[in-house]
Amino acid sequence: MKRVYLPLAIIVSFFVFAASGLCASTATISASSYKAGDTVTIAGAIEPGQDLYIAIAQQDMFAPADTDGAHEKKRLKKDAQKASFNLDTKIPPLYYMLTSNPDAFGKVGKKKFGGPSVLLGKGNGIYSTTMYYLNSKFGDIDAGVRSMLGPIKTEDQWNFFRYAHQGNYGINTIVKEGSRVGKVVIFARSVITDQSSGNYWDKNTTVKLDKTTGKFTASFKTYRHNPPETNFDVFLNGTKTGTYKVDGNGYWLTKGFRYMNPLWIIIGAILVGTYFSMIGAAGGMLMAAFQVLVVNTMGPVGINAANVLKPSNMALTLFSPLGSFWRYAKIEKRVAWPVGLSFGVGIFIGSIWLGKYVSAVLPMKAYKEWLAVLVVLMGIKTLMEMRPKAMAKRKNIAAMTKKFNEEVAKAKAEGRSAEMGSIEPVKTGLTDYRFKFWGEEFTINPLLFGILGVAIGIVSRAFGIGGGFLLVPAMTTLGALPMYVAVPISLIGTCFSSIGSFLGYLMVGYLPDWTLAISIIIGGFAGGMLGSRAQKLFSEKTLKIVLAITLFFLFFRFFKIEIWI
Numbered sequence: 001m002k003r004v005y006l007p008l009a010i011i012v013s014f015f016v017f018a019a020s021g022l023c024a025s026t027a028t029i030s031a032s033s034y035k036a037g038d039t040v041t042i043a044g045a046i047e048p049g050q051d052l053y054i055a056i057a058q059q060d061m062f063a064p065a066d067t068d069g070a071h072e073k074k075r076l077k078k079d080a081q082k083a084s085f086n087l088d089t090k091i092p093p094l095y096y097m098l099t100s101n102p103d104a105f106g107k108v109g110k111k112k113f114g115g116p117s118v119l120l121g122k123g124n125g126i127y128s129t130t131m132y133y134l135n136s137k138f139g140d141i142d143a144g145v146r147s148m149l150g151p152i153k154t155e156d157q158w159n160f161f162r163y164a165h166q167g168n169y170g171i172n173t174i175v176k177e178g179s180r181v182g183k184v185v186i187f188a189r190s191v192i193t194d195q196s197s198g199n200y201w202d203k204n205t206t207v208k209l210d211k212t213t214g215k216f217t218a219s220f221k222t223y224r225h226n227p228p229e230t231n232f233d234v235f236l237n238g239t240k241t242g243t244y245k246v247d248g249n250g251y252w253l254t255k256g257f258r259y260m261n262p263l264w265i266i267i268g269a270i271l272v273g274t275y276f277s278m279i280g281a282a283g284g285m286l287m288a289a290f291q292v293l294v295v296n297t298m299g300p301v302g303i304n305a306a307n308v309l310k311p312s313n314m315a316l317t318l319f320s321p322l323g324s325f326w327r328y329a330k331i332e333k334r335v336a337w338p339v340g341l342s343f344g345v346g347i348f349i350g351s352i353w354l355g356k357y358v359s360a361v362l363p364m365k366a367y368k369e370w371l372a373v374l375v376v377l378m379g380i381k382t383l384m385e386m387r388p389k390a391m392a393k394r395k396n397i398a399a400m401t402k403k404f405n406e407e408v409a410k411a412k413a414e415g416r417s418a419e420m421g422s423i424e425p426v427k428t429g430l431t432d433y434r435f436k437f438w439g440e441e442f443t444i445n446p447l448l449f450g451i452l453g454v455a456i457g458i459v460s461r462a463f464g465i466g467g468g469f470l471l472v473p474a475m476t477t478l479g480a481l482p483m484y485v486a487v488p489i490s491l492i493g494t495c496f497s498s499i500g501s502f503l504g505y506l507m508v509g510y511l512p513d514w515t516l517a518i519s520i521i522i523g524g525f526a527g528g529m530l531g532s533r534a535q536k537l538f539s540e541k542t543l544k545i546v547l548a549i550t551l552f553f554l555f556f557r558f559f560k561i562e563i564w565i
Contacts, residue, residue, distance in 0.1 A: 025044065025045070025046045025047065025236050025237050025239060025241070026044045026045055026236075026241070027042050027043065027044030027054075027234070027236045027241045027242065028042070028043055028044055028242075029041075029042050029234060029242045029243075029244050030042070030043075030219075031244065032243075032244055032245065033244060033245040033246070033247055034222055034244065034245070034246050034247065035246070035247050035248070035249040036222060036223065036224055036225065036226040036228070036246055036247070036248060036249040036250075036259065037221065037222060037223075037224040037226075037249055038221075038222055038246075038249075039204070039219050039220065039221050039222070040056075040219060040220060040222055040244065041217065041218070041219040042054055042098075042217075042218050042219070042234065042236075043216065043217045043218075044215075044216060044236065044241075045213070045214045045215045045216065046209075046214045046216065046236070046237055047214055048211060048212060048213060048214040049211055049214075050211070050214065050237065051099065051100050051101040051104070051209075052098070052099055052100040052101075052207060052209045052216050052218065052237070053097065053098075053099050053101070053104075053145070053148035053235075053236075053237050053238070054097070054098040054099070054218055054234065054235070054236055054237075055095070055096075055097050055148065055149055055150035055151075055152075055234070055235040056095070056096045056097075056098065056220075056232050056233075056234055056235075057092040057094075057095045057150050057151050057152075057232060057233050057235070058092040058093055058094040058095065058230060058231070058232055059092070059230075059231040059232065059233055059243075060092070060093075060230070060231075061090035061091060061092055061151070062090060062091065062092075062093050062174060062301050062302060063087065063088050063089055063090040063091075064076035064077070064080060064085075064086075064087045064088075064089070064160075065087040065088050066302055067173075067302035067303065068302065068303070068509065069302060069303045069304065069307060069509070069510070070508045070509055071304065071307060071508070072173060072302060072303060072304055072307075075169065075173075075304075076173075079163065079169070080160075083159050083160070083162070083163040084155075084156070084159045085156045085157075085159040085160035085163065086156055089154075089156040089157055089159075089160045090157070091151075091152060091157055091160050091161045091164065091174075092151055092152075093164070093174050093175055093176065093301050094175070094176075094177065094223065094226065094230070094232075095152070095161070095190060096189065096190065096191075096192060096220060097148075097149070097190060097191045097192070098192055098193070098205065098207055098218045098220060099191065099192075099193055099207065100193065100194075100207055100209045100216075101145075102132070102191050102192070102193045104141065104142065104145045105134060105135060105141060105145070105191045106132055106133050106134040106135050106191060107132075107133055107135075108130050108131070108132055108133070108199065109130065109131065109133050110128060110129075110130055111128070111129050111130060111131040111186055111187075112124050112125035112127070112128055113125040113127050113128075113129065113181070113184060113186065113560075114126045114127040114184065114560045114561060114562055115127070115559065115560055115561060116372070116559045116560070117560075125560075126561065127181070127184075127562075129181045129186060130199070131179070131186050131187045131201075132187065132190070132191055132199070132201060133166070134161070134162045134165065134166060134190065134191070135162075136162070138154075138155040138158040138159070139155070141158075147238045148235070148237055148238045149235075149238075150233065150235035150238070150240070151233070151235075161190075164188070165187060165188035165190045166187050166188070168185065169304065170188075171185060171187070171188045172298065172299075172304050172305040172306070173299075173301075173302065173303065173304045173305070174301060174302070175188040176225070176257055176298045176299075176301065176305075177189060177223045177225070179200060179201040180200075181200065182562060183292075183293055183562060184562055187201075189201050192205045192207075192220060193205065193207050194206055194207040194208070204220065204221035205218075205219070205220040205221070206218065206219050206220075222246055224249070224259070225257065225258050225259055225296070225298070226246045227246075227252070227257065228246070228247055228248030228249075228252055229245065229246075229247065229248070230245065230246045231243060231244075231245050231246075232244055232245070232246065251515075253295075253297075253513050253515055253516055254300070254513060254515070255299060255300055255303075255308050255511065255512065255513035255514075255516075256295060256297045256298065256299070256308060256312070256513040256515070256516050257297075257298040257299055257300055257301075257308075258295060258296055258297065258298060260295055262515055262516075262518075262519040264294070265295060265516060265519035265520060265523065266519045266520075266522050266523040266526075267523065268287075268290045268294060268295075268523065269287065269290075269316055269320075269519065269520045269521075269522070269523025269524045269526075269527060270523040270524075270526050270527040270530070271523075271527065272286045272287050272290060272316060272320075272523075272524070272527060273316060273319075273320035273323065273523060273524040273525070273526065273527020273528050273530070273531060274527040274528075274530045274531040274534060275527075275531065276316070276317075276320050276321075276468070276524075276527070276528070276531065277320055277321070277323065277324035277487075277491070277527060277528045277529075277530070277531025277532050277535070278487070278531045278534055278535045278538070278543070278546070279472065279483070279487060279543060279546055279547050279550065280468045280471075280472045280483075280486060280487030280488070280489075280490030280491055280494075281468040281469040281471070281472040281473070281490060281547060281550060281551075283316055283317050283320055283468065283494065283524075284313055284314075284316065284317045284460070284468075284469075284494070285469055285554055285557070286550075287313050287316040287317070287520065287524075288309060288310075288313050289557065291309050291312065291313065291516075292309070295516070297309045297312065297513070297516065303510075307505070307510045308510070308512065308513055310501070310505065310510075311502060311505045311506075311510050311511060311512035311517075312512035312513050312516045312517045312520065313520075314498045314501055314502040314505075314512070314517075315512065315516075315517040315518075315520040315521045315524060316520045316521075316523075316524040317460075317468075317494045317495075317497065317498040318494075318495055318498035318499065318502070318524075319520075319521045319524045319525045319528070320524035320525065320527055320528040320531075321491035321492070321494055321495050321528060322495070322525060322528060323524065323525035323526065323527065323528020323529040323531075323532070324491060324528035324529060324531050324532035325488070325491055325492075325495075325528075325532075326532075327529075327532040327533065328487075328488040328491070328532055329488070332420045332422060333422035333423060334420060334421065334422055334423050334437065334484060334485060334488055335423065335488045335489070335492070336423055336433065336435060336444070336481075336485055336488070336489055338428055338433045338446045339433060339444055339446045339449055339489050340488070340489040340492035340493065341446075341492065342430075342446035342447060342449055342450035342453070343446075343449045343450060343452065343453040343471065343489060343492065343493045343496075344453065344492050344493050344495070344496035345450060345453065345496070346449070346450040346451060346452065346453025346454040346456075346457060347453035347454070347456050347457035347460065347493050347496050347497040347500065348453075348457065348496040348497065348499065348500040349453075349454055349457060349500075350453065350454040350455060350456065350457020350458040350459075350460070350497075350500075351457035351458070351460050351496075351497045351500030351501040351504060352457075352500035352501070352503055352504045372554070372555050372557075372558030372559045374470075375469065375470075375551050375554050375555050375558065376551065376552065376555040378470070378473035378474070378477065378551055379473070379547075379548045379551030379552045379555065381473065381477045382473050382476065382477065382544055382547055382548040382551065383544075383545075383548045385476065385477065385544065386541055386544055386545070394480055396440040396441060396442060396480075397440075397480070397482050397540070399438075399439075399440050400421075400437060400438040400439075400440045400482055400540075401482070401539070401540045401541070403421075403438045403439065403440075405539060407419060420484065420536050421437050421438035421439075421484070422437075423435050423436070423437055423485065424436040424437070426441060429446075430446060430447050431445050431446070431447050431448075432445065433445070433446050437482065437484070437485055442480070442481060442482075442485070444475075444479045444481060445479075449471075449474075449475070449479070449489075452471070452474060453471075453493060453496075456470050456471055456493070456497070457496075457497055457500060460494075460497040460498075460500075460501055468490040468491070468493065468494050469550070469551065469554060471486075471489070471490045471493055472486050472487065472490045472547060473547065473551065475489060475490070476544065476547075482540055483540055483543040483544060483547070484535070484536075484540070484543075487535065
């Protein structure tokens with residue numbers, strides 16, 4: 001029998017190949033598709049003694065040059081120079097590194113947030129927490145570890161990735177997902193490890209690795225507002241090992257970039273619209289707060305959240321007044337038309353024309369905070385007006401209030417609704433308008449409020465609001481008008497400002513989320529009808545107290561003193 005001898009080299013090669021095959025990294029993904037918010041589990045083995053690095057990256061990449069937003073193009077071009085990335089640099093907007101060695105990519109440090117930056121300075125705040133800081137330089141990451149990042153391979157990509165995950169503008173424009181303390185986004189979830197770390201960004205994440213055998217199991221909860229039909233690649237220790245898809249989980253707001261049942265938006269708009277139509281102020285601000293805190297409107301990738309939120313917000317400040325205006329104007333006849341129209345024209349000019357120039361020059365943080373000072377001063381002034389000494393000086397309002405209270409008591413005794421007084425013009429002029437309300441005479445300067453309207457129009461364009469939160473206290477303090485007259489005038493102004501601001505956004509190419517806007521229209525209109533009927537159930541004093549409380553609430557919002565944290 002003839003013997004066959006295999007060359008020694010072939011034998012050695014066979015055993016080396018077999019050994020390497022036994023030690024190769026392998027992984028199994030628990031499913032090929034998930035719903036947004038589901039937990040993804042990846043199990044397998046790596047070479048014993050190694051750390052675990054699982055990169056999960058959205059397949060669709062984004063570069064600053066991809067945005068269609070006029071404002072975003074300018075901002076990203078400017079930020080790219082500061083943060084050292086190019087306009088063609090592409091990264092996956094959603095990216096997660098599940099690892100047993102998070103220190104390889106950055107470190108945990110202290111984070112200050114909240115409060116007025118004008119007074120506290122950059123990097124300071126009234127609240128303190130921790131956050132995960134990515135390494136500022138790509139070269140600070142070990143060369144072997146850099147190869148574990150999957151699609152992020154260059155220094156430019158790392159710089160853009162860091163910018164998108166650690167700054168408010170990057171998160172609100174590109175990533176759309178943030179790690180939160182209370183309701184405040186601190187940074188975007190990126191490098192995560194086992195939840196036993198106790199860090200809030202590691203919640204719902206498990207990373208279990210037996211370094212002796214190399215066996216591992218890792219899982220994390222997918223982003224609840226992950227866009228439907230989003231595909232992800234999975235890289236295990238630098239090698240692509242699989243893919244999975246995330247499907248929708250509810251009603252998807254295309255531009256709002258959130259899952260939200262429109263019914264909840266309608267209910268929220270009814271409540272805000274009712275409140276707004278009663279006091280004529282803060283409808284836009286409260287609707288913006290609702291969008292930020294409840295809906296969490298974000299906008300599609302590449303468009304800053306504010307540029308979807310603001311146009312959508314206009315729906316409330318336009319249609320809620322329309323829901324109440326019929327009663328105020330036609331049935332109760334308590335609209336001071338010369339003042340309302342003068343203010344409306346001024347606010348239209350400010351919102352559609354001057355607003356875009358002024359808001360581009362003023363730093364938005366400082367702008368908001370100085371506005372907060374103005375708002376709180378108005379709130380204090382409103383409360384001071386209710387002192388007996390102050391009321392004694394304004395005899396016409398005191399007399400009007402007395403007549404109204406007597407009518408309410410009489411109507412209650414007779415089992416009917418109270419009748420509201422009507423405006424009776426006495427003299428109409430550009431600078432001198434006089435009228436009687438409940439038999440008491442009031443005087444106001446329409447031209448002055450037209451000029452005030454221009455200033456408020458600028459503010460309304462910048463914030464995506466109606467401006468009533470400035471006008472109503474100005475009319476009750478500077479103009480010495482009763483709330484029952486100030487509110488209808490304010491609603492005229494907010495209609496004009498809403499039209500002007502909305503047209504201004506359309507002119508530069510920003511559209512609202514139409515489902516969000518239509519839901520707000522329905523709820524806002526219904527709330528306006530309810531608010532106009534509910535207003536006469538409250539006294540002048542009560543309405544002013546509500547207005548003052550609203551102004552103080554806005555002060556907390558503008559100064560970033562988030563009382564719900």
